[in-house]
Amino acid sequence: MSGHSATRLLFAVGALGLSLNAPVLAQDVVKIGSVLSITGPASFLGEPEDKTLRMYVDKINTAGGVAGKKIELVVYDDGGDANKARTFATRLIEDDKVFAIVGGSTTGTSMAMIPVFEEAQVPFISLAGGIEVVDPVRKYVFKTPHTDKMACEKIFESFKASKFTKIALISGTDGFGASMRAQCIKVAPAYGVTIVADETYGPRDSDVTAQLTKIKGVSAVQAIVNPGFGQGPAIVTRNYAQLGMTATPLYQSHGVASKSFIELAGAAAEGVRLPSPALLVGDKLPDNDPQKKVVVDYKKAYEDSAKQPVSTFGGYAYDGLSILVGAMKRANSTDPRKVRDEIEKTAGYAGTTGIVNMSPTDHLGLDLSAFRMLEIKGGDWNLVPSGS
Template structure:
């Protein structure tokens, strides 16, 4: 009888010890979540995002964490599936009890997750491109990449300088491609642009020759713009060259701003222009550029850790993570509402995508100056000189 009583006391003490240990662990850490497309058709976006978050959370924790707490990063891979993304978002809220979220690789997965985080009142910093992520403004939703509307405006600004006004569009029907096409059509009149041809393709299409032939035969055509991401734009670029359309200026979007696009498109990418972040041309920036230090250090750290070339997509994750971390420091709290308020107050944050100044009416905080117009020459990114 005595031994049974002793055993019960020991078990109770053990349970109390485990509970205390768990409580102490919980007090010393803070969970942040992420849902990324690490595999699937958008893996070229999600993989560098995943590697960036893991790399820098480790660095932050090694340096002592945030306000004395270690970050616990919980990542799920949605494979580019919007339904899976929503399921994982719910899990982050209900099971993992994260205080904030940095993720959402694509526009489609992001839009599926927004209601979950809005309802839970947990700040969500998306890594997706479409303007609809932050327009209209939602209280708990922010994002780091330049918008598709900004990409259209930057491209049209460059076309206007070249006195090219009659434009053909060939757009992906994916969430980003469709959204950017709509934005380009919407803002074209503001820049004196006339859309003289308008074709599209499915993300699964393996040849866009038919659509490009129609565009090529359009009277008065002066330039072509390809809103899209994934492998589609690389196929379009190869088909463009095969049809001998290289004499017609060709623009891609920031949705292809990684070395993998150049590798996939090969020699056909020569001469293609696109708006992108300074990260891709960090070594070519003047010494007094405020972003030079940030993009150079990120590039060196990422490439040393992964043995892979840097992409703007990993840069979006870097910006999202550090906007969150700085907000947590200012809030001096793990309360999601207080963190949200500080994210919205972000001013003068120098990231890989530009200098961020958010406000209650702007949950992106970037203007057109954050975009650089690049041209692919010799298989590499080059800054387009002013007026050229």
């Protein structure tokens, strides 16, 4: 899909063969906007998000729509470019007249769009990981993925069980990697963790052997944490194995929670741990887990439709759309202000990311229990037993 064109999904009215004039049609349709990184370096995020939104808008319209209206989804591809994202955000408001937005694949593109949506007073549910998307809280901005701060806290929580106190960071300089690095440094003291080595790499780096060699030379290092997303963490993982560092545990973030990371890292991924939503291990959850049915059903629907393995990133879009639709139903309205108020009241929503309970001071609504610690074994995701 061209980055300069909109994909519009308008269902049901034409299919039913109804003879409706334009004014009536306009009353029966509500527009939801989305700006995603469908192509470019963050396409592993945007592509499953795009496919998920298309699939579920189709399902919603086939079932009759929401609040008496069919959904028209207007999607733009920013290619991972923050400047393009802001341009498309303005177009969604001024030209397309959307009443809400579910999108923003990366922290950088989301942050670029926030001022546009805040000024327009239109609800924006971001699909990006950085904590700065919702901290400080902005009236019209929400998000579905766990924050980078939460990822640090979940990893450090597991360090306490393993009695790791001295760690190394090797972080991407992308928006997410830099933000998570800052959060890990900030929360480390609360978990008794000292960062004894701190290295970074750029988004175009194809080898990080030099940085890892420096870390290897610090004898005190008990574990390594890699904040980052995209191909960088796979390169880190391969170089880490090549340098024979596997005796020192490597922890990744939820920024790599898709099968493509395992494929890119290959055999080197064996033993890598990371915090992740339950979606990747839905079939391994106990039957009484409140998320099990949601994640198993979404995984089947996505894989049947997209013909590719499920990723947590598509799940973020599923939750964003579901939270928005739930708010529309409760408000029985498509008024942006009324729907915003209902999004903020979201409580007990069981999604792919966890159980969501939002409030005026929390526009994410997840706690650390929403993260599961996973380990890659035999080329697949496995739950790490509690306390290990």
